[in-house]
Amino acid sequence: MMLFVILGIVVVLTVIGIGIYNGLVASRQQVENAWAQIDVQLKRRYDLIPNLVETVKGYMNFEQETLQKVIEARSAAMSATGPAAKGAAEGQLTQALGGIFALAEAYPDLKSNTNMQQLQEELSTTENKIAYSRQFYNDSVMNYNVKTEQFPSSIFAGMFNFKKKELFELADPVQREAVKVDFSTR
Amino acid sequence: MRPTFWNEIAANKRLSLFYCVLMALLLTGVGMAGGYLWDPMIWPFTGAIAFVIGVVAAIYASTAGGGAILSIAGAREATHEENQVYVNVAHEMSIAAGVPLPKLYIIDEASPNAFATGTKPENGVICVTTGLLDQLDRNELQGVVAHEMAHIRNYDIRLMTTLALTVGIIILMRDLFIRGRLHTGRRKEGNGVVMVIAIVFILLAPVFAMLLRMAVSRNREYLADASAVQFTRYPEGLANALQKIAVADDTLVDTANAGTAPMYIVDPLRAHNLEHEKVGLFSTHPATHDRIRRLRAMGAQVGGDEAFDIPMQTENRT
Numbered sequence A: 001m002m003l004f005v006i007l008g009i010v011v012v013l014t015v016i017g018i019g020i021y022n023g024l025v026a027s028r029q030q031v032e033n034a035w036a037q038i039d040v041q042l043k044r045r046y047d048l049i050p051n052l053v054e055t056v057k058g059y060m061n062f063e064q065e066t067l068q069k070v071i072e073a074r075s076a077a078m079s080a081t082g083p084a085a086k087g088a089a090e091g092q093l094t095q096a097l098g099g100i101f102a103l104a105e106a107y108p109d110l111k112s113n114t115n116m117q118q119l120q121e122e123l124s125t126t127e128n129k130i131a132y133s134r135q136f137y138n139d140s141v142m143n144y145n146v147k148t149e150q151f152p153s154s155i156f157a158g159m160f161n162f163k164k165k166e167l168f169e170l171a172d173p174v175q176r177e178a179v180k181v182d183f184s185t186r
Numbered sequence B: 001m002r003p004t005f006w007n008e009i010a011a012n013k014r015l016s017l018f019y020c021v022l023m024a025l026l027l028t029g030v031g032m033a034g035g036y037l038w039d040p041m042i043w044p045f046t047g048a049i050a051f052v053i054g055v056v057a058a059i060y061a062s063t064a065g066g067g068a069i070l071s072i073a074g075a076r077e078a079t080h081e082e083n084q085v086y087v088n089v090a091h092e093m094s095i096a097a098g099v100p101l102p103k104l105y106i107i108d109e110a111s112p113n114a115f116a117t118g119t120k121p122e123n124g125v126i127c128v129t130t131g132l133l134d135q136l137d138r139n140e141l142q143g144v145v146a147h148e149m150a151h152i153r154n155y156d157i158r159l160m161t162t163l164a165l166t167v168g169i170i171i172l173m174r175d176l177f178i179r180g181r182l183h184t185g186r187r188k189e190g191n192g193v194v195m196v197i198a199i200v201f202i203l204l205a206p207v208f209a210m211l212l213r214m215a216v217s218r219n220r221e222y223l224a225d226a227s228a229v230q231f232t233r234y235p236e237g238l239a240n241a242l243q244k245i246a247v248a249d250d251t252l253v254d255t256a257n258a259g260t261a262p263m264y265i266v267d268p269l270r271a272h273n274l275e276h277e278k279v280g281l282f283s284t285h286p287a288t289h290d291r292i293r294r295l296r297a298m299g300a301q302v303g304g305d306e307a308f309d310i311p312m313q314t315e316n317r318t
Helices: A001-059 A062-081 A083-104 A108-114 A114-149 A153-159 A173-177 B004-038 B043-063 B065-072 B084-098 B130-135 B138-153 B156-184 B190-232 B235-246 B288-302
Strands: B105-109 B115-116 B124-127
Touching: A001 A062, A001 A083, A001 A114, A062 A083, A062 B065, A062 B138, A062 B235, A083 A114, A108 A114, A114 A153, A114 B084, A114 B138, B004 B043, B004 B156, B004 B190, B084 B105, B084 B138, B084 B190, B105 B130, B115 B138, B115 B156, B124 B130, B124 B138, B130 B138, B130 B235, B138 B156, B138 B235, B156 B190, B190 B235, B190 B288, B235 B288
Parallel strands: B105 B124
Antiparallel strands: B115 B124
16 A cells, blocks of 8 residues: 555656656747747848848938948847847947938938838838847746746756756847837838 | 736736636536436536536637638738738737737728637737728737737637537536426436525526636736737737727627627627726626726836836837
8 A cells, every 4th residue: 555655656746747847848948949039030130231221322322421330230240149249239230220210310202212111110120029039038038047946846957957048138228228219100 | 026917917817717617617516416406326427427528628629720710701811012010010929929920811890900819829810900900000009919919829719619618518408407307207306405406506507607708708808918018018009009999980890799709809799988888797808998907007017127128119119
């Protein structure tokens, strides 16, 4: 009788253990997928920028400096690696892009150009997608990190070497203020 | 300090679970009571059978195809060329929710409304009316799409189908047991008091089941609103959208029916009155002004958390 009770407890504990372990694996997988999603959106923004520069070039003859800044920020961001460095470089790029759209306000022809309006919507949706994929990444990291710290999953995290993951944050809060530009197409 | 939408989400999920446990108990109870009427010895078996039938209904609901959309005449698929903002906003929300991009549809309908269907995120469908696209700005549309995305992510379609089936099963069982009792005459008698309690319970059970189903429906609306805030981090968008939808001239959707009503953003079968809205125990949706109030209360909390430092939506859009 005693043997069966002990056997039963062992079986139940094993099942719970497998569940916790699989939960940790799934959370880590989600973090990795979320990071891949950020990358997809960042690449999309790099692809859109040459288009934007082509469109505004003709209108903004005197603003070469602003365009140059965007191009430089783009290549800096493309070569940055790791959440921290990437976050900082992307912040710069967002700021530089904000500069173009702020200037575009002064060119009514450019503003009413359909191509420009569509580009603006595409860039602003890409900005949003970057922000949301970052948000999803950070939520997933938070969820995963809580699991690695919280009892009882923390035991398994220690045993199987589930390391805490880094959040993807914008380096400098001031950069966030710089995005105050009217991107609306309506 | 976590923003209150996390708390709101957790609280609503707990409440849903509680209602579903009650529904399972009700179903099992009807099985037991019916069995007792038939033969005082067999009630544990009929109770178990009723419970198993409920489990089968839940499994069936999770495998049934998302055929609902096909029955709606005139729904057309949205394209990026024609509906740039709608498609973009939906893509943003699928990223925020971490689900695949649902199929996006539009129906020609002046009344602003939207609904979602699909038994799992992989076959999700979101449909909006042309009235909605015409009347809402980008942020408001994003809020509505986020709410529908939440219904998909939270498996609400599956849950509501299961509950509708369970209510049907309880009604069928009532008819079976009560009529069976009347027509086959007496077999074995149990305790008289227990018999009376069993009969009353069986007669009242369908009403309670219906009440539970509608309570879950309203609960899932609150949950979808809170999840929408989790996705957008901008409660004002959905709050403004609800306000606009509630005061629109035309709030009745011709193609909606009682089965699909819980999946809409606001009840498509009733004319709305924001100030004096009547919400009873049989309503599919909570009062719109109450949803707006809860959203705005969450809004006060969203900005203050350092872990969620995405640029607030107000900064790059109007």
